[in-house]
Amino acid sequence: MTQxxxxxxxxxxxxxxxxxxxxAWMAQQLNVAGIKVIRRVAVGDTWDEIWKALDExxxxxxxxxxxxxxxxxxxxxxxxxxxxxxxxxxxxxxxALQNVKNIFEKVLNKPMIESNFKQAEVPDTCKIIQNKRGxxxxxxxxxxxKVFVSMPGVPYxxxxxxxxxVIPELSTFFIFPHITHRTxxxxxxxxxxxxxxxxxxxxTLPEHIKLAYLPNYGMxxxxxxxxxxDRIAVEKEVQEYFETLQNLVTEHLVTNLDEPxxxxxxxxxxxxxxxxxxxxxxxxxxxxxxxxxxxGSSAFYDGSVVSYSYKAKEDLLHVSKELLQTKxxxxxxxxxxxxxxxxxxxxxxxxxxxxxxxxxxxxxxxxPVGTVWIAVGNKNKIVAQRLHFRFDRERNTQLTATxxxxxxxxxxxxxx
Amino acid sequence: MTQxxxxxxxxxxxxxxxxxxxxAWMAQQLNVAGIKVIRRVAVGDTWDEIWKALDExxxxxxxxxxxxxxxxxxxxxxxxxxxxxxxxxxxxxxxALQNVKNIFEKVLNKPMIESNFKQAEVPDTCKIIQNKRGxxxxxxxxxxxKVFVSMPGVPYxxxxxxxxxVIPELSTFFIFPHITHRTxxxxxxxxxxxxxxxxxxxxTLPEHIKLAYLPNYGMxxxxxxxxxxDRIAVEKEVQEYFETLQNLVTEHLVTNLDEPxxxxxxxxxxxxxxxxxxxxxxxxxxxxxxxxxxxGSSAFYDGSVVSYSYKAKEDLLHVSKELLQTKxxxxxxxxxxxxxxxxxxxxxxxxxxxxxxxxxxxxxxxxPVGTVWIAVGNKNKIVAQRLHFRFDRERNTQLTATxxxxxxxxxxxxxx
Numbered sequence: 001m002t003q004x005x006x007x008x009x010x011x012x013x014x015x016x017x018x019x020x021x022x023x024a025w026m027a028q029q030l031n032v033a034g035i036k037v038i039r040r041v042a043v044g045d046t047w048d049e050i051w052k053a054l055d056e057x058x059x060x061x062x063x064x065x066x067x068x069x070x071x072x073x074x075x076x077x078x079x080x081x082x083x084x085x086x087x088x089x090x091x092x093x094x095x096a097l098q099n100v101k102n103i104f105e106k107v108l109n110k111p112m113i114e115s116n117f118k119q120a121e122v123p124d125t126c127k128i129i130q131n132k133r134g135x136x137x138x139x140x141x142x143x144x145x146k147v148f149v150s151m152p153g154v155p156y157x158x159x160x161x162x163x164x165x166v167i168p169e170l171s172t173f174f175i176f177p178h179i180t181h182r183t184x185x186x187x188x189x190x191x192x193x194x195x196x197x198x199x200x201x202x203x204t205l206p207e208h209i210k211l212a213y214l215p216n217y218g219m220x221x222x223x224x225x226x227x228x229x230d231r232i233a234v235e236k237e238v239q240e241y242f243e244t245l246q247n248l249v250t251e252h253l254v255t256n257l258d259e260p261x262x263x264x265x266x267x268x269x270x271x272x273x274x275x276x277x278x279x280x281x282x283x284x285x286x287x288x289x290x291x292x293x294x295x296g297s298s299a300f301y302d303g304s305v306v307s308y309s310y311k312a313k314e315d316l317l318h319v320s321k322e323l324l325q326t327k328x329x330x331x332x333x334x335x336x337x338x339x340x341x342x343x344x345x346x347x348x349x350x351x352x353x354x355x356x357x358x359x360x361x362x363x364x365x366x367x368p369v370g371t372v373w374i375a376v377g378n379k380n381k382i383v384a385q386r387l388h389f390r391f392d393r394e395r396n397t398q399l400t401a402t403x404x405x406x407x408x409x410x411x412x413x414x415x416x
Numbered sequence: 417m418t419q420x421x422x423x424x425x426x427x428x429x430x431x432x433x434x435x436x437x438x439x440a441w442m443a444q445q446l447n448v449a450g451i452k453v454i455r456r457v458a459v460g461d462t463w464d465e466i467w468k469a470l471d472e473x474x475x476x477x478x479x480x481x482x483x484x485x486x487x488x489x490x491x492x493x494x495x496x497x498x499x500x501x502x503x504x505x506x507x508x509x510x511x512a513l514q515n516v517k518n519i520f521e522k523v524l525n526k527p528m529i530e531s532n533f534k535q536a537e538v539p540d541t542c543k544i545i546q547n548k549r550g551x552x553x554x555x556x557x558x559x560x561x562k563v564f565v566s567m568p569g570v571p572y573x574x575x576x577x578x579x580x581x582v583i584p585e586l587s588t589f590f591i592f593p594h595i596t597h598r599t600x601x602x603x604x605x606x607x608x609x610x611x612x613x614x615x616x617x618x619x620t621l622p623e624h625i626k627l628a629y630l631p632n633y634g635m636x637x638x639x640x641x642x643x644x645x646d647r648i649a650v651e652k653e654v655q656e657y658f659e660t661l662q663n664l665v666t667e668h669l670v671t672n673l674d675e676p677x678x679x680x681x682x683x684x685x686x687x688x689x690x691x692x693x694x695x696x697x698x699x700x701x702x703x704x705x706x707x708x709x710x711x712g713s714s715a716f717y718d719g720s721v722v723s724y725s726y727k728a729k730e731d732l733l734h735v736s737k738e739l740l741q742t743k744x745x746x747x748x749x750x751x752x753x754x755x756x757x758x759x760x761x762x763x764x765x766x767x768x769x770x771x772x773x774x775x776x777x778x779x780x781x782x783x784p785v786g787t788v789w790i791a792v793g794n795k796n797k798i799v800a801q802r803l804h805f806r807f808d809r810e811r812n813t814q815l816t817a818t819x820x821x822x823x824x825x826x827x828x829x830x831x832x
Contacts, residue, residue, distance in 0.1 A: 016444030016451040028432030039428040040458040284708025285701030288722045292700025303728030306704045312719030
């Protein structure tokens with residue numbers, strides 16, 4: 001079976017200055033196209049390491065996709081290396097040059113400098129991949145029946161090339177099986193208890209269907225995967241096992257699609273033609289941000305008040321000064337007033353309000369770091385609950401947000 | 417020189433279901449400790465692939481750090497594999513068992529099941545690393561002068577083990593050089609023009625000092641790196657070259673520290689004892705979120721109004737219905753009213769307001785997707801400008817947020 005390996009190039013990956021989001025995206029697209037990614041490797045901007053990686057990955061895989069190292073500056077050595085590796089010489093490509101000129105004339109409105117012309121040089125042993133979103137062209141090499149593709153590291157340029165050219169071209173070059181994944185999301189049950197619950201089921205799975213546990217933010221995703229050349233048969237079989245799995249975890253099931261909590265709650269609201277607003281203290285707008293990452297979120301989301309200071313809680317949400325002083329901002333009474341205040345101001349159908357201490361500082365003896373009050377409700381009823389997380393600021397914020405969205409989801413489902 | 421390789425294990429990495437943030441963090445910590453990371457490799461939950469990765473990475477590196485594959489469920493094969501790879505047998509570790517029992521008794525308040533006991537099993541050929549944050553212990557192996565460390569994939573558990581044990585222990589095992597990086601952030605100048613500006617300077621850099629260009633969200637970071645056993649000499653030399661670099665890019669310099677835009681703007685506000693609030697439409701709370709990711713942000717951040725709907729713009733920010741109808745929400749007039757409305761409501765010293773079309777839908781002939789109006793100001797003066805981004809929803813949102821923070825930064829610096 002055809003296998004791919006992804007090489008990402010850049011010292012910044014090895015000193016941890018940037019997080020590699022490219023290879024996850026690429027793996028996703030390859031997978032959908034039926035190409036199994038077997039390895040992902042990151043190496044620095046070092047001649048020997050890149051050379052060795054090309055040698056080594058071509059022993060593992062049939063398709064080697066490379067990103068990074070193609071910028072106009074002196075720290076990028078990938079292009080000369082590829083020229084040598086594939087026994088070519090650098091030549092100006094007219095199509096690529098025209099593209100660079102267009103970008104400078106029409107988009108940037110600036111004269112070109114020498115290094116910009118260099119962007120149009122490619123080895124004469126490659127097929128060029130036009131870059132519609134930037135100046136560095138992609139390169140397609142073939143050697144001993146293997147395909148090597150080099151693309152820029154800028155995510156949206158790489159993504160454009162993958163969609164427009166690389167995936168379609170690979171599909172004419174190789175024959176791929178159909179790969180299918182089905183994922184569901186559970187909440188409120190730990191990984192080991194979930195495993196216990198479906199232990200017998202797991203034993204009944206045929207060898208070629210894989211089950212994976214993916215814990216994330218206090219929830220667990222379960223994924224079934226299978227592959228084969230008969231698309232209909234593969235999907236039918238996985239679907240049957242997936243239905244059995246859903247039935248086993250019904251009580252904890254959030255969604256039977258591979259989608260995040262904010263999308264589940266957003267879709268539920270949209271389906272009922274209802275809207276939500278939020279009143280956020282400790283999460284500082286993160287719940288609003290999650291909801292608005294979903295295209296078309298204006299259908300179910302009206303707006304938020306981020307009341308970080310006491311003053312903002314009083315002025316924007318009409319939380320009483322007395323309550324803030326006697327109970328503190330992180331209290332049941334205040335979070336309920338925040339919820340009511342947001343509903344009064346924004347007049348959505350539902351509301352989420354949160355107030356807590358995310359850390360690293362601000363903890364109190366009776367309210368340690370990680371203490372959070374969450375209120376959800378509508379104009380008839382507001383319910384509040386206290387949760388406690390034990391992690392760092394970032395993770396506490398994420399857990400608060402996903403839990404709040406889940407609490408609202410359950411409130412809506414119970415609200416007839 | 418001692419080199420490390422990071423192996424991350426999990427099918428989810430190879431189908432792109434999760435983004436690998438662990439290895440970036442690990443690389444950062446290793447780097448600070450003077451350990452050069454030479455490669456990062458991700459492989460699936462497959463016996464042969466993990467085995468080959470251990471073989472291969474030990475030809476590249478002296479230290480091999482492994483994360484993932486240690487959960488209590490059946491898809492995790494790393495522990496049996498490591499037991500065989502290092503010629504051991506699985507035995508219950510008393511310390512690890514006690515830890516698992518404690519977590520179940522004191523934190524989870526649940527009875528243990530069989531798979532939980534299995535978490536306390538380790539190969540008898542390793543030193544155990546206690547997990548203070550979860551049930552799966554870490555494992556430290558030594559073979560042919562090389563060190564192999566296996567840790568859970570859960571980020572905060574792995575991070576705890578690295579800080580508490582792995583980094584200190586490695587430092588007693590090997591002698592590391594001092595590694596130093598200095599990073600500055602520029603805005604308003606493209607990578608190739610920046611390269612042209614510092615071309616001569618780049619030529620004067622000694623072989624052992626590396627310069628890297630890191631473009632991100634329309635800004636470019638420049639990083640100088642060097643290493644050596646004489647810490648003081650290494651730092652002094654880099655500092656001199658770094659100062660020259662700063663002088664060359666003064667006009668475009670945002671910060672001479674490795675910190676994000678929100679921190680630069682936040683620190684500037686805090687230093688002047690000023691606060692900011694935001695009125696966000698298209699960014700849906702993302703600017704508020706960025707500002708509140710900074711611990712202690714309550715010193716300079718009061719709150720925000722996220723006015724996603726027309727109604728929220730009218731009710732919360734008193735934008736006039738007439739303006740919304742005649743000019744549209746994405747207009748100079750509306751973004752200025754949003755800014756004024758937020759200042760009136762929250763009474764901060766400064767304000768940022770944004771309104772735009774992030775895509776994929778919602779574009780108009782005269783306001784295509786990516787059109788954004790940004791207003792910044794204080795009670796005396798509000799200025800607005802129109803920007804246009806050409807990317808996807810996520811990137812347009814990020815670019816809007818960082819640009820808005822930079823525009824406010826420049827406004828504050830000009831505001832005497």
